[in-house]
Amino acid sequence: MRQSKLFAQTYREAPSDAEALSHRLLLRAGFIRPLAAGIYAYLPLGQRVLRNVERIVREEMDRTGAQELLMPAMQPLELWEQSGRDQAYGPELIRLKDRHEREFALGPTHEEVVTTLFRGEVNSYRKLPVTLYQIQTKFRDERRPRFGLLRGREFVMKDAYSFDEDWEGLDRSYQLMYEAYRRIFDRCGLNYRAVEADAGSIGGEGETHEFMALADIGEDTIVSCEACDYAANLEKAEAGPSNATTIQVQTPAYGENTTNQQPQRLHTPNVRTIDELVTAMQLSASRFVKTMIYIVDGQAVAVLVRGDREVNELKVKNALQAEKVEIADADTVLRVTGAPSGFAGPIGLSVPLLVDIEIANGEAWIAGAIEADYHVSDVRPGRDFTLTRVGDYRNVAEDDVCPRCRSGKLQFSRGIEVGHVFKLGTKYSERMNATLADRSGNEKAVIMGCYGIGVSRLLSAIAEQYHDGDGMAWPMALAPYQVHIVPVSVNDSVQMELAERLYGQLRDSGVDTLLDDREERPGVKFKDSDLMGIPIRIVIGKQAAEGVVEFKLRTRPDKETVNAGDVCDKVKEAIREAL
C-alpha cells in the first residue's frame, strides 16, 4: 500500500477526553475514528488489525470442530420475552420497532437466537455435540462508554455456543474452548490470566472462567497466588483460612481478661468511620466490626466484616440468590437501624445478619451501639448476637493466605476481560424448548455452554500492552503491515527506485508492506512510523547509491545496515521468528 493514498492521517495530539493510552494511540495513528459515544469506525489500519485478530480466532475455533455461522443482529423481542430476559436488562438492551410496529432488540448476545436455531435444526442426539460460533457486531447501550474500544456500545464479539447431550459432554466442550482460547491469546502475544469468575447475569451452573489481559487500565481486579496457579476475579476470590483464628485477639483497651466480660458502652462522640475509631481508641482496624446495611431485593440486611475488610457484594448476592444488592444510604440506615450510619452494630439489630467467618471466629469485638455517639466493646458473637448466617462475605486482601494452597500469599493486579467462557446447562434450552429424545427415548433439554471473546476490545488490550513512548508496537501476527519502507527523500530518484524495487519484491513474496511515498520531512515520517507500530522498518537513505539500506525492528533500538539484495530474506526470517 502507498502511504500517500492511505485513508488515515496521524495526529500529534489526542482529544483530551481520550483517557486510556490505547484509545489515544489508536486515534492519533489513524486506526479508529469516533462517530458517537462508544461507536467507532475502523479506518483501514484498524480494520487490518481487526481482520488479523479474526483470522486467528477463526483458525483456532475451526480447529476445535466448531462451525462458523452468522446470526442476525435484529432479534424479535418475543425471543427475549420467551427467555424472560427482556426485563432483566432494561435500558442496556437496545430496542426498535420496524415499520409494522413489531418490536426488535439489537443483539447484545445470542443465546435466545442460537437456541431457537438449534431447536429447529437438530432433532436427534446423534447430531451432538455441536458448537456454533460467529464473529459479529454486538449492541449494548452502556450507560458510560469509555476508554475507546475497551467499553463501546457497538463492538465486535466472537460468540460460540456448544450443545451436548449430557454434562460430561459439556465438560469436554468447555475444555476444548478453554484450550482454544489459550491458543488464540498466545498467538496474539497477549499477556493474560485465565481466572475463576462469576457467571453474573447469564446464570448457568458450575465453573466459568474469564480471560484477563493484564493492564493497569483494566476495570477488573485479578487475585493470583504467588505460590500456586490459583487465580480468580476479586468478585469471586474465596477468603482463605480465616485469619481470625491466627490473629491473637490483642489485649483489649481495658487490660483485664475479658472473655466473660459483658459488653461495655463506650461514649464515642462523632466517631463514625473505622479510621476515626482507630484514632479515637488507638486500636487496629482489625479489632472492630464493620456493620454494613444493604438493601437486597428490597429487604434490609446487615453484613458484618472486620474493620479492615471490604464487603464483597457479589458474595452477598449469591449467598441470598438475590437479583439486586445495593448499599443503603444514610436515611435508610437511620430508618432501618434507628441510629445514624457509623454507629450501626449487631447487638439488638432487627434485620437479618450476614456474619463473615472472621467475625464469627473472633471475640471481644468493638462494634457500633446502634445509638448516636456510642460504641460497645467486648462483643461476643453467639452470646451477644445470633450467628444465623456465617459465611465468606468479604473481599480477600493482598497478602491474604491463598485459599487453594494455603501457603502462598495473594497478589492483586488489574485486568481487561477479553474472554469469558460459561457452562450454561439447560437454562436456555429449557426456556426455548430445545429438547431432544435421548438414547432411551426421553425428551431432554440439551446441555449448553457459551463462550465469548471481545474481538474489538482485544485491539485496545494489545495496544495497552504493546506500546512505548513513541507509539504502538504491534505483534507481527496482528500488525496492519509487516514492513514499513521509508525512503528519506522521495525526490531522490536513486532512493525511490530502490524503494519501489524492494516494495515490489516484498509484496511479490507475500509480505504485507506499506511504502511511505509521501513528500514529508524525514522526522515526520519516522514519527508516524513509530506511532503506527509496524514491526519492521526499512529506511532508504544516502547509502541507497551503494545498494545499502537500514533495517530496524520497532521493538529494538538498534539499526542494522543491510544489502538491498538481502532485504527479502532478512524480512522473511524476522517474520518467521516473530510468529
Ligand SMILES: O=C(C[C@@H]1CCCCN1)Cn1cnc2cc(Cl)c(F)cc2c1=O
Ligand atoms: O453475554 C453474556 C454471556 C455470554 C458471553 C459470551 C458470549 C455469549 N453470551 C452476558 N451478557 C452481558 N451483557 C448483556 C447485555 C445485555 Cl443488554 C443483554 F441483553 C444481555 C447481556 C448478557 O447476556
Ligand SMILES: [Mg+2]
Ligand atoms: Mg464477562
